[in-house]
Amino acid sequence: MLFSSLFGAWIAAFLTLGIFSYLFRDNPFYRIAEHVFVGVSAAYWAATFYWTQIYPNLFGRLFPIDGPFNNFWVVDKGHEFSIIYILPLILGIMMLLSVSKQFNWMARWGIAYTVGIAAGLKAFGYLKSNVIEQVASSALPIFDGNTPWFAISGNSIFNNLVIIIGTVSALLYFYFSKEQKGAFGKVTRLGIYFLMISFGASFGFAVMGRISLLIGRFNDLINFSTADYNYATIWIIIFIVIVLGFWSFKNPEKSEV
Amino acid sequence: MEKLENIILKLGSIDRRIIFLIIGLAVLIPLLRPVDLPIRPGPSSQQVYDAIDSIPDNSKVLISFDYGPSTRPEIHPMTLGVMRQLLDQNRGHKIYVTCLWPDGLYMAKDALKTINKEYTLEKYEDYVLLGFRPGYEAVIKGLENNLRAVYTVDADLTSIDDIPMMEGINSLEDFDFIFSGSAGYPGSLEWVLYGPTTVPLSSGTTSIQVNEVLPYVQSGQLKGILAGMPGAAEYEALVGKKGIATSGMAAQSYGHIVIILFIILGNLAYFIKERRERKY
Numbered sequence: 001m002l003f004s005s006l007f008g009a010w011i012a013a014f015l016t017l018g019i020f021s022y023l024f025r026d027n028p029f030y031r032i033a034e035h036v037f038v039g040v041s042a043a044y045w046a047a048t049f050y051w052t053q054i055y056p057n058l059f060g061r062l063f064p065i066d067g068p069f070n071n072f073w074v075v076d077k078g079h080e081f082s083i084i085y086i087l088p089l090i091l092g093i094m095m096l097l098s099v100s101k102q103f104n105w106m107a108r109w110g111i112a113y114t115v116g117i118a119a120g121l122k123a124f125g126y127l128k129s130n131v132i133e134q135v136a137s138s139a140l141p142i143f144d145g146n147t148p149w150f151a152i153s154g155n156s157i158f159n160n161l162v163i164i165i166g167t168v169s170a171l172l173y174f175y176f177s178k179e180q181k182g183a184f185g186k187v188t189r190l191g192i193y194f195l196m197i198s199f200g201a202s203f204g205f206a207v208m209g210r211i212s213l214l215i216g217r218f219n220d221l222i223n224f225s226t227a228d229y230n231y232a233t234i235w236i237i238i239f240i241v242i243v244l245g246f247w248s249f250k251n252p253e254k255s256e257v
Numbered sequence: 258m259e260k261l262e263n264i265i266l267k268l269g270s271i272d273r274r275i276i277f278l279i280i281g282l283a284v285l286i287p288l289l290r291p292v293d294l295p296i297r298p299g300p301s302s303q304q305v306y307d308a309i310d311s312i313p314d315n316s317k318v319l320i321s322f323d324y325g326p327s328t329r330p331e332i333h334p335m336t337l338g339v340m341r342q343l344l345d346q347n348r349g350h351k352i353y354v355t356c357l358w359p360d361g362l363y364m365a366k367d368a369l370k371t372i373n374k375e376y377t378l379e380k381y382e383d384y385v386l387l388g389f390r391p392g393y394e395a396v397i398k399g400l401e402n403n404l405r406a407v408y409t410v411d412a413d414l415t416s417i418d419d420i421p422m423m424e425g426i427n428s429l430e431d432f433d434f435i436f437s438g439s440a441g442y443p444g445s446l447e448w449v450l451y452g453p454t455t456v457p458l459s460s461g462t463t464s465i466q467v468n469e470v471l472p473y474v475q476s477g478q479l480k481g482i483l484a485g486m487p488g489a490a491e492y493e494a495l496v497g498k499k500g501i502a503t504s505g506m507a508a509q510s511y512g513h514i515v516i517i518l519f520i521i522l523g524n525l526a527y528f529i530k531e532r533r534e535r536k537y
Contacts, residue, residue, distance in 0.1 A: 129478060206464070
């Protein structure tokens with residue numbers, strides 16, 4: 001096995017177990033893993049964005065091999081010179097000026113441009129997919145002669161009624177111009193039940209997702225506990241348990257008030 | 258009855274660290290001693306399988322790796338399953354791989370390495386790894402408008418013009434099917450919002466995204482979804498190749514049973530405590 005793979009496995013096992021150690025209580029192993037994670041993430045994203053976006057797509061178009069500034073700098077990424085890319089460069093520099101007290105007002109221009117683009121893109125996307133398509137798919141036939149009365153999933157009169165009643169009652173719950181009492185209150189109450197079922201399903205799926213993440217980490221830890229990795233997981237567990245035991249003996253947990 | 262209530266109250270105030278330990282063991286033991294649970298494909302997974310099955314021969318399929326290592330256990334079996342289905346049929350399908358996540362590139366490389374071990378494939382004839390492009394939904398819009406402006410080179414810096422299987426590919430409209438392995442933003446939702454409406458689209462998502470994405474299946478904007486690890490395991494069953502999703506399902510199931518038991522126990526303890534406090 002390559003030294004880099006072995007070293008990576010030991011680091012991965014240490015950081016995973018360091019994060020897990022928080023389940024016992026806040027401790028130095030958790031802090032080390034947390035700080036390393038934040039630092040490495042920030043550095044990784046910065047490096048990735050520079051080398052995959054700014055360098056090839058921005059500098060690659062401003063300083064191509066046959067561009068007017070090729071005496072100054074050349075970034076050959078197969079692009080042609082495009083002067084319009086000077087604008088994102090200027091806006092980017094203006095955003096970085098937010099650290100300067102004197103020029104931080106300039107950052108607003110870059111932010112305004114980004115927000116404007118995002119709003120325009122999202123307005124179009126959401127209108128098309130979340131409004132028009134969803135409204136169309138909620139307008140379901142109830143009695144068209146061919147639809148079966150009941151089906152566990154898929155098209156049926158019962159399921160279509162549930163969708164229609166659920167959609168209407170949940171929407172009415174957010175209508176605040178009329179007091180929610182009487183017959184209207186009963187319908188909005190039904191809307192709350194539909195919303196609660198939806199939140200319950202979301203919570204269930206969230207738990208399922210977290211367990212999947214745990215399975216992923218356990219699979220790696222099991223893998224790292226083999227002879228191929230010099231029993232990395234086992235040695236690190238022994239080390240963390242001993243140090244943590246000694247540390248918590250020296251620093252007893254204060255009772256929560 | 259009083260005795261039982263006291264036991265429930267005691268269990269209800271159990272130290273949280275013991276709960277973590279029990280859940281951890283419930284997940285760990287089935288991974289160490291695998292249990293074979295029966296897996297029946299659900300309608301949504303079947304819909305994805307059928308949608309891919311129904312594409313014509315020699316189709317061009319785009320697979321987008323929109324996830325990273327943290328969600329690998331859930332999504333990786335799905336993307337592998339889709340690739341295996343496309344290649345198993347021996348119908349001349351071509352696979353184009355893109356990534357909306359930077360670490361998706363490493364997931365894609367890993368998946369292609371696995372697939373290359375199982376099948377005899379020619380790079381640039383059977384598959385191409387186009388790689389990662391930052392820009393979130395703007396990348397999808399860019400691919401829809403002009404793919405060749407977004408990808409001038411592939412992940413190995415080979416010019417797109419020099420890749421034979423890229424001939425005739427100018428936008429997303431030129432593909433016959435799109436599959437997104439998605440762990441969040443950007444992912445399935447962005448493909449639905451900004452992707453082409455003329456190309457059939459399916460997605461494999463993390464469990465946490467399922468509720469958000471499911472309405473698009475109902476409306477027909479997505480041809481089924483693979484929902485979390487169960488969806489991945491179902492797809493492994495459909496493709497006929499068991500992997501980490503199938504082996505993880507026992508751990509997933511036992512973990513859920515323990516969590517449900519603790520939720521019931523916690524609620525019972527809460528109601529008993531409340532009733533007793535009301536008495537006095």
